[in-house]
Amino acid sequence: MTSTTDYQELEALARKGRWLAISTVAGSGAGHVGGPFSAMDIMVALYFRVMKVRPEEPKWPERDRFILSKGHSSIGQYVVMALRGFLPVEELKTFDKGGSRLQGHPDVTKLPGLETSTGSLGQGLSVGLGFALGARMRGQKFHTFVMMGDGELQEGMIWEALHIAPRYKLGNLTAILDWNGLQQFGWVLAINEQHRGDRRDPWSGIDLRGTFEKLGWRCLEINGHDFSQIVPALESAKASGDSDQPTMIIAHTIKGKGVHFTEGKHEWHSKVATKEELKIVAAQLGIVEAGV
Amino acid sequence: MKALRDVFGDTLVSLGSTNPDVVVLDADLANSTKADKFAMAYPARFLQMGIAEQNCVGVAVGLASLGFVPWLSSFTVFFTHRAIDPIRMLVAQTQANVKIGAAYAGLMTGLTGKTHQDVQDLAIMRAMPDMTVLAPADAIEGEAIIRWATEYEGPVFVRLARDASADVFDQEYRFVPGRTISLKEGGDVLLISTGPQSVRCLQAAELLQGQGISAGVLHVPSIKPVNKEEIVKAAEKVKLVVTVEEHSIYGGLGGLVAEILSEASPRRVIRFGIEDRWGESAPNDYLLDAFRMSPARLGERIQKLVA
Ligand SMILES: Cc1ncc(C[n+]2csc(CCOP(=O)(O)OP(=O)(O)O)c2C)c(N)n1
Ligand SMILES: [Mg+2]
Numbered sequence: 008m009t010s011t012t013d014y015q016e017l018e019a020l021a022r023k024g025r026w027l028a029i030s031t032v033a034g035s036g037a038g039h040v041g042g043p044f045s046a047m048d049i050m051v052a053l054y055f056r057v058m059k060v061r062p063e064e065p066k067w068p069e070r071d072r073f074i075l076s077k078g079h080s081s082i083g084q085y086v087v088m089a090l091r092g093f094l095p096v097e098e099l100k101t102f103d104k105g106g107s108r109l110q111g112h113p114d115v116t117k118l119p120g121l122e123t124s125t126g127s128l129g130q131g132l133s134v135g136l137g138f139a140l141g142a143r144m145r146g147q148k149f150h151t152f153v154m155m156g157d158g159e160l161q162e163g164m165i166w167e168a169l170h171i172a173p174r175y176k177l178g179n180l181t182a183i184l185d186w187n188g189l190q191q192f193g194w195v196l197a198i199n200e201q202h203r204g205d206r207r208d209p210w211s212g213i214d215l216r217g218t219f220e221k222l223g224w225r226c227l228e229i230n231g232h233d234f235s236q237i238v239p240a241l242e243s244a245k246a247s248g249d250s251d252q253p254t255m256i257i258a259h260t261i262k263g264k265g266v267h268f269t270e271g272k273h274e275w276h277s278k279v280a281t282k283e284e285l286k287i288v289a290a291q292l293g294i295v296e297a298g299v
Numbered sequence: 300m301k302a303l304r305d306v307f308g309d310t311l312v313s314l315g316s317t318n319p320d321v322v323v324l325d326a327d328l329a330n331s332t333k334a335d336k337f338a339m340a341y342p343a344r345f346l347q348m349g350i351a352e353q354n355c356v357g358v359a360v361g362l363a364s365l366g367f368v369p370w371l372s373s374f375t376v377f378f379t380h381r382a383i384d385p386i387r388m389l390v391a392q393t394q395a396n397v398k399i400g401a402a403y404a405g406l407m408t409g410l411t412g413k414t415h416q417d418v419q420d421l422a423i424m425r426a427m428p429d430m431t432v433l434a435p436a437d438a439i440e441g442e443a444i445i446r447w448a449t450e451y452e453g454p455v456f457v458r459l460a461r462d463a464s465a466d467v468f469d470q471e472y473r474f475v476p477g478r479t480i481s482l483k484e485g486g487d488v489l490l491i492s493t494g495p496q497s498v499r500c501l502q503a504a505e506l507l508q509g510q511g512i513s514a515g516v517l518h519v520p521s522i523k524p525v526n527k528e529e530i531v532k533a534a535e536k537v538k539l540v541v542t543v544e545e546h547s548i549y550g551g552l553g554g555l556v557a558e559i560l561s562e563a564s565p566r567r568v569i570r571f572g573i574e575d576r577w578g579e580s581a582p583n584d585y586l587l588d589a590f591r592m593s594p595a596r597l598g599e600r601i602q603k604l605v606a
Pocket of ligand 2: 156157158185186187188189190262
């Protein structure tokens with residue numbers, strides 16, 4: 008099985024990924040940071056350990072599928088895909104610029120390796136459900152992973168998918184909830200109210216796990232920044248592909264994870280780091296070749 | 300010169316101080332749409348509905364029936380696409396007193412790309428009976444329209460660009476539904492436009508002046524209702540009519556003008572706008588250039604047409 012040094016390798020990739028994400032956003036002058044940072048470790052685990060993919064053959068029929076339903080975190084996915092070899096790291100510079108394959112939100116018509124387009128929140132799980140259902144009908148063995156945000160979970164369309172997947176017994180479908188406790192604006196904290204972030208956790212006090220379980224999902228709960236929990240959970244979900252229950256991985260995460268001044272701050276949902284801030288980021292992530 | 304989103308936020312705050320029935324329902328975008336200014340000023344009348352636009356519309360309809368004047372805050376695209384059924388059945392068909400603050404309309408949405416750009420909203424909302432559809436050009440008109448919509452009893456859709464455009468109106472400005480406004484007279488060609496694109500048309504007309512082409516600019520802030528006679532009259536004074544909009548060339552202002560003229564005073568109408576393709580993530584200047592909507596590009600295109 009996986010060794011500690013292996014997790015250290017993934018940690019290093021995630022640090023590099025965070026650096027590339029925040030510096031790319033700074034270079035293009037707009038983009039998201041908080042969401043890409045909270046999702047980074049899980050995406051690194053998916054692309055580097057769990058999913059079978061062929062960067063040189065993105066349409067390989069047997070590939071596992073990943074949908075970043077919280078599409079505003081696109082830069083996080085682009086960075087991980089670049090590190091994995093789907094596109095040159097150099098190309099990240101074109102993010103959000105005219106004519107780029109790297110659109111503000113993932114565009115399946117532009118970048119090979121994406122499975123669908125996202126950006127209008129709440130729609131990814133339905134497409135993933137279609138992948139999983141189609142795979143069953145065609146007798147194909149790939150697994151489908153869909154990552155959603157906790158704010159995104161407020162969209163009704165997700166709940167439309169949540170109750171259908173167990174009905175069709177789709178063990179080959181895994182939803183991942185990036186429960187980072189913050190969305191874009193959300194609800195302000197009352198005086199003396201304490202939450203993980205600087206706004207109210209959208210689902211605090213609500214038994215999400217129990218709710219998903221009652222709808223028929225098998226639930227795993229992990230720290231979404233600890234590879235020794237992330238990798239086994241994703242592998243267990245994938246291993247239950249032939250089972251009759253879809254898996255929901257509830258990942259407890261920190262929005263803006265990785266740099267002290269972005270963690271738990273809703274303003275870093277979408278924000279451009281200054282030169283000075285980038286220096287601190289490079290130091291905290293241990294990026295030596297940053298050149299800032 | 301003030302960004303239209305700041306106009307939205309500031310005007311709501313001002314309205315909130317005089318009208319206790321004004322409430323704001325946000326679908327988790329208040330710090331983009333600037334409805335957060337209202338949230339700070341009147342926290343009890345700011346209702347955060349989360350990332351759930353359809354529910355947000357339905358709740359507003361309920362509040363309106365109790366005499367509240369709900370303003371909705373989200374991006375245009377999530378109203379006219381995600382929440383269109385509740386807007387159709389609950390707002391328009393019941394003539395509910397709900398005000399849709401459609402932020403980030405058009406192409407220039409701050410590098411978010413085609414998923415967030417709405418260049419179909421005018422076509423969709425125009426086809427909606429009982430809906431008033433307004434598109435202000437600058438900060439002064441924006442404020443006047445938001446104030447007018449709050450007083451008016453019935454559904455209103457206000458198309459608000461994200462950023463600022465140069466001021467074309469002064470404090471004397473008064474909004475009158477249906478009325479069109481001549482920003483410049485000209486004999487060779489008439490540009491008919493709406494929203495901040497009218498300002499870019501005026502700039503194009505000034506460029507054309509230097510090249511000996513006399514272009515008039517007619518601004519249509521009130522897409523619905525609209526004073527048809529005014530459009531016919533203005534069109535009859537020139538040889539060529541060109542509609543220009545930061546919107547699809549299908550069904551929006553170009554459609555409106557073509558429909559009116561083909562019935563009342565048939566003539567050639569050229570439609571400038573987004574030609575049946577999606578936008579992309581890019582800075583404003585890039586987009587205006589790529590979609591040939593900048594004053595310079597418009598000038599070139601008009602020159603070719605007139606030659
Ligand atoms: C349908 C829809 N409504 C609103 C938005 C605007 N928006 C983009 S990100 C975001 C907040 C998302 O919060 P969450 O899902 O928790 O993501 P994360 O915290 O991981 O960034 C909002 C409201 C959108 N993209 N789509
Ligand atoms: Mg979140």
